[in-house]
Amino acid sequence: MQNRRETLKQxxxxxxxxxxxxxxxxxxxxxxxxxxxxxxxxxxxxxxxxAAPAESKEVTLTAPDIAENGAVVPVAAATTxxxxxxxxxxxxxxxxxxxxxxxxxDAVEANFATRVKMGQTSDVYAVAVTADGKAFYAKKEVxxxxxxCGG
Amino acid sequence: MADxxxxxxxxxxxxxxxxxxxxxxxxxxxxxxxxxxxxxxxxIIDVTATHNGKQVLSAEWGPSVSKNPFLQFTIKGAKxxxxxxxxxxxxxxxxxxxxxxxx
Numbered sequence: 488m489q490n491r492r493e494t495l496k497q498x499x500x501x502x503x504x505x506x507x508x509x510x511x512x513x514x515x516x517x518x519x520x521x522x523x524x525x526x527x528x529x530x531x532x533x534x535x536x537x538a539a540p541a542e543s544k545e546v547t548l549t550a551p552d553i554a555e556n557g558a559v560v561p562v563a564a565a566t567t568x569x570x571x572x573x574x575x576x577x578x579x580x581x582x583x584x585x586x587x588x589x590x591x592x593d594a595v596e597a598n599f600a601t602r603v604k605m606g607q608t609s610d611v612y613a614v615a616v617t618a619d620g621k622a623f624y625a626k627k628e629v630x631x632x633x634x635x636c637g638g
Numbered sequence: 639m640a641d642x643x644x645x646x647x648x649x650x651x652x653x654x655x656x657x658x659x660x661x662x663x664x665x666x667x668x669x670x671x672x673x674x675x676x677x678x679x680x681x682i683i684d685v686t687a688t689h690n691g692k693q694v695l696s697a698e699w700g701p702s703v704s705k706n707p708f709l710q711f712t713i714k715g716a717k718x719x720x721x722x723x724x725x726x727x728x729x730x731x732x733x734x735x736x737x738x739x740x741x
Contacts, residue, residue: 582668
């Protein structure tokens with residue numbers, strides 16, 4: 488149990504950390520910062536309250552085998568599973584694993600395409616999270632010949 | 639003010655494929671400038687799309703989405719003449735909305 492003083496101390500420390508990294512807490516409330524700060528796929532999924540993912544053939548991930556430019560890697564994620572709440576795109580070896588999260592509604596198909604940056608050769612994951620918190624994934628290794636993070 | 643988005647929405651059967659090209663720097667916060675100082679992160683965090691005024695998609699993006707992001711999604715039950723609007727918001731609080739008609 489935290490008392491008021493400890494809470495204050497903690498929030499001050501947090502503010503200091505954020506200031507040091509140049510990330511001020513100016514994000515909208517909807518933005519799930521812990522998820523996007525997560526270093527690993529498991530942590531990112533946890534931040535969305537999803538269980539450990541199981542591999543599924545009904546989730547498809549389309550990505551190139553070799554990406555010449557890691558700054559622009561076209562990826563597409565789709566699923567035919569029913570009751571999907573959201574689709575997450577993650578790159579395992581990026582500094583922060585989570586790239587994008589799409590919320591699926593009844594009016595859109597669970598099929599999205601975008602482009603992501605990749606720092607190095609890594610597995611790319613598409614994770615479909617169902618309304619009851621189950622997670623299913625598909626993964627694919629993408630070889631990167633020129634990294635897209637750092638300069 | 640950011641440059642306009644390019645939105646193309648094409649109907650095929652009872653659905654419409656929407657392709658969006660946004661104009662944004664998408665700075666990761668990982669890069670350093672020539673003086674060795676870290677360039678602060680500046681990226682789109684929130685994307686929403688509406689179909690005839692009704693929200694159909696919301697997405698959260700991290701800094702690892704590419705510069706000048708591309709997004710493709712499919713709206714069910716959309717037909718030619720319908721309005722599709724896309725809004726993004728970045729971590730500096732800037733926002734932009736553009737609208738297109740399904741063709």
